[in-house]
Amino acid sequence: MNAYRYVLRRLAGLPFLLLGVVTVAFLLSQLSPAEPLASILSERQLSNPEAVAAAKARWGLDRSPVEQYLYYVKNVFEGDLGISFRTKQPVIEDLAARLPATMELVLAALFLGVGSGIVLGVVAARFRDTVVDQLVRLIALFGSSLPVFWSGLAALSIFSVQLGLLPGPGRMNPRAAALDPITGFNTIDAILRGNMASFSDAVTHLILPAAVLGWATTGVISRLVRASMLDVLGQDYILMAKAKGSSGLRILFHHALRNALLPAITVIGYSFAYLLTGAVLTETIFSWPGVGSYAVESARALDYPAIMGVTMLGGAVFVLTNLATDLAYVLVDPRIKLQ
Amino acid sequence: MSDILLDVRGLDIAFFGMAGQRSVRDVSLTIARGETVSIVGESGSGKSVSMRAIMGLLPDSAYVSGSAKFLGQELIGASTATLRSLTGSRIAMIFQDPLTALNPLLSIGDQISEAIRIHNRDVSRREARERALQLLRDVAIPFPEKRLDQYPHEFSGGMRQRVVIAIAIANKPDLIIADEPTTALDVTVQAEVLDLLRRLCRQNGTGLALITHDLGVVAGMAERVYVMYAGSIVEAALVDDIFERPAHPYTRGLLRSLPKMKDQAKRLEDIGGTPPTAASLPTGCAFHPRCSFATDVCRKETPRLNSYGRSIAACHLGGSLPAFEKEIETA
Numbered sequence: 001m002n003a004y005r006y007v008l009r010r011l012a013g014l015p016f017l018l019l020g021v022v023t024v025a026f027l028l029s030q031l032s033p034a035e036p037l038a039s040i041l042s043e044r045q046l047s048n049p050e051a052v053a054a055a056k057a058r059w060g061l062d063r064s065p066v067e068q069y070l071y072y073v074k075n076v077f078e079g080d081l082g083i084s085f086r087t088k089q090p091v092i093e094d095l096a097a098r099l100p101a102t103m104e105l106v107l108a109a110l111f112l113g114v115g116s117g118i119v120l121g122v123v124a125a126r127f128r129d130t131v132v133d134q135l136v137r138l139i140a141l142f143g144s145s146l147p148v149f150w151s152g153l154a155a156l157s158i159f160s161v162q163l164g165l166l167p168g169p170g171r172m173n174p175r176a177a178a179l180d181p182i183t184g185f186n187t188i189d190a191i192l193r194g195n196m197a198s199f200s201d202a203v204t205h206l207i208l209p210a211a212v213l214g215w216a217t218t219g220v221i222s223r224l225v226r227a228s229m230l231d232v233l234g235q236d237y238i239l240m241a242k243a244k245g246s247s248g249l250r251i252l253f254h255h256a257l258r259n260a261l262l263p264a265i266t267v268i269g270y271s272f273a274y275l276l277t278g279a280v281l282t283e284t285i286f287s288w289p290g291v292g293s294y295a296v297e298s299a300r301a302l303d304y305p306a307i308m309g310v311t312m313l314g315g316a317v318f319v320l321t322n323l324a325t326d327l328a329y330v331l332v333d334p335r336i337k338l339q
Numbered sequence: 340m341s342d343i344l345l346d347v348r349g350l351d352i353a354f355f356g357m358a359g360q361r362s363v364r365d366v367s368l369t370i371a372r373g374e375t376v377s378i379v380g381e382s383g384s385g386k387s388v389s390m391r392a393i394m395g396l397l398p399d400s401a402y403v404s405g406s407a408k409f410l411g412q413e414l415i416g417a418s419t420a421t422l423r424s425l426t427g428s429r430i431a432m433i434f435q436d437p438l439t440a441l442n443p444l445l446s447i448g449d450q451i452s453e454a455i456r457i458h459n460r461d462v463s464r465r466e467a468r469e470r471a472l473q474l475l476r477d478v479a480i481p482f483p484e485k486r487l488d489q490y491p492h493e494f495s496g497g498m499r500q501r502v503v504i505a506i507a508i509a510n511k512p513d514l515i516i517a518d519e520p521t522t523a524l525d526v527t528v529q530a531e532v533l534d535l536l537r538r539l540c541r542q543n544g545t546g547l548a549l550i551t552h553d554l555g556v557v558a559g560m561a562e563r564v565y566v567m568y569a570g571s572i573v574e575a576a577l578v579d580d581i582f583e584r585p586a587h588p589y590t591r592g593l594l595r596s597l598p599k600m601k602d603q604a605k606r607l608e609d610i611g612g613t614p615p616t617a618a619s620l621p622t623g624c625a626f627h628p629r630c631s632f633a634t635d636v637c638r639k640e641t642p643r644l645n646s647y648g649r650s651i652a653a654c655h656l657g658g659s660l661p662a663f664e665k666e667i668e669t670a
């Protein structure tokens with residue numbers, strides 16, 4: 001089956017999933033005891049029935065929940081996520097403005113976490129049951145068990161405050177000239193514009209939050225890769241590769257690692273979704289102007305349209321990640337065919 | 340002297356954690372250039388382990404001592420570099436299960452080319468591919484051009500074993516160690532693969548160590564046979580002698596379990612019981628708990644290999660066993 005048609009068919013499912021997400025999110029917002037008007041109007045206005053009625057009409061709160069729901073669904077499928085109570089901007093624009101920051105952070109975290117996880121996993125398998133293996137186990141354990149808010153603050157205090165090696169929170173030095181966005185990824189934009197000062201500014205700001213966020217992934221991936229490397233290294237085709245006269249490194253990387261990474265692909269996909277969730281805390285701690293901090297600010301302000309928008313963005317990313325995972329398998333494993 | 344391809348002497352193998360019990364004990368065998376020698380024995384008798392030790396393919400937990408000279412060069416304790424230069428080029432191995440012996444993620448062409456290019460750095464990718472194609476023709480795989488870019492899962496068991504054979508002969512080795520090359524295959528395919536192997540070895544003058552637990556396979560293939568039991572060689576003989584006048588009771592047992600023999604002997608029993616493991620090795624002759632000729636001396640003293648006609652065998656009764664045919668008739 002051709003890949004293009006397969007992708008289209010899989011994407012055709014996206015609207016249905018989003019409908020599900022909207023429905024659940026909408027029900028939850030209805031169940032929530034919080035009064036959305038409280039976040040729109042000041043306290044004085046709240047006691048003014050005219051102002052309340054006007055606001056209700058303005059935001060559609062005077063209609064029945066069913067009407068509200070249908071109206072919202074219709075708008076969503078027209079690409080309109082409503083206006084944020086808090087920023088008074090279209091939610092879709094808010095999200096578009098903040099998504100690149102989150103993607104840059106999460107992709108960097110994924111890259112660091114998966115990269116280091118694979119290397120550590122291979123090393124642990126190669127030197128199994130030695131001190132090296134134990135050390136990797138320890139790194140993995142801390143990575144998976146330390147909460148991001150703790151490791152984030154600790155990292156800031158050590159590397160930024162005490163050692164002064166890296167800048168503090170934020171995405172760029174606020175006093176530096178702003179970068180004209182192209183992709184919205186500061187690191188890439190700096191390269192595209194040939195601005196080395198901005199590039200190093202962007203990278204040094206990115207390292208800490210990405211490392212802190214990616215650490216949990218390091219833990220999961222290194223354990224998985226270790227186990228699956230050990231399994232693969234016991235297979236006949238590895239012995240066969242040895243019998244051919246392959247070098248140790250060739251066996252490890254050409255023959256074993258590829259096979260060992262197959263089970264990791266699914267987990268890398270999940271990790272991406274997991275990192276997006278983790279980004280909420282990380283962005284808050286590192287004052288990172290992304291979707292995660294937007295979600296927190298919106299939740300605090302009971303900004304329903306914004307919260308719904310973030311929820312749907314999450315759902316869409318989840319579906320796309322699943323699709324990417326399945327496609328990755330087809331690329332890597334000749335036994336798997338599109339269907 | 341260069342007629343001797345492989346000369347193994349006093350090979351001992353123990354595994355870590357086995358409390359010093361050896362899985363292979365004092366194995367000596369030779370293979371001449373171009374000769375096919377079969378190593379026969381039940382599961383766990385140490386056939387694979389002995390041959391893997393020679394190629395340096397055992398895990399780190401194995402302690403190997405003794406000597407194995409390949410064309411005069413010592414292999415036991417040889418450096419990794421030495422072993423790597425020999426394995427896959429001068430000595431090749433064919434594994435039992437072709438379903439697991441090929442890397443599922445690499446194309447057949449890549450896996451054959453790899454075998455060539457590891458040992459011939461100056462061969463280009465293109466050239467290696469051409470040679471891989473020729474090898475597929477040599478092992479009689481239909482539509483080799485199409486097959487070259489396919490993956491192992493697109494091949495049947497028999498076809499995969501042909502690919503494994505193609506890899507083994509890629510560098511025209513002097514010796515091929517075939518570890519039960521047909522055990523995992525359908526009966527109909529077994530004969531084809533064995534024929535192919537025999538033909539290729541004759542053509543190239545390649546020595547062949549054919550490991551099997553099936554004496555039936557031995558008849559049409561080997562010139563000489565070594566019979567292993569519980570980690571030791573208990574009989575070594577020319578193939579005709581093995582079938583005509585087996586000198587060891589265990590060899591007789593193996594013969595009687597052959598289907599053809601079974602009819603003749605009106606359903607004689609297979610050898611009763613199971614072979615011992617290294618950890619539970621009986622005193623004296625390791626075969627005594629299952630041997631119908633066992634006497635007191637068998638339970639106390641380990642028999643040594645002795646000559647009986649053209650054969651050698653390790654049995655206290657040696658020449659005084661009843662003739663094989665007679666034994667079958669009276670049983």
Ligand SMILES: Nc1ncnc2c1ncn2[C@@H]1O[C@H](COP(=O)(O)OP(=O)(O)OP(=O)(O)O)[C@@H](O)[C@H]1O
Nearest residue numbers: 354362381382383384385386387388389552616617
């Ligand atoms: N990695 C290992 N660790 C410990 N013992 C081992 C290991 N590999 C093999 N052995 C022992 O060595 C003995 C010989 O095993 P080997 O695989 O050579 O038998 P075999 O004759 O090839 O049998 P089969 O017909 O089943 O292949 C077995 O008893 C086994 O317990």
Ligand code: SF4
Nearest residue numbers: 624627630637654655
């Ligand atoms: S030595 Fe004794 S027990 Fe061993 S094979 Fe000979 S007769 Fe049987």
Ligand SMILES: [Mg+2]
Nearest residue numbers: 386387388518
């Ligand atoms: Mg074996």
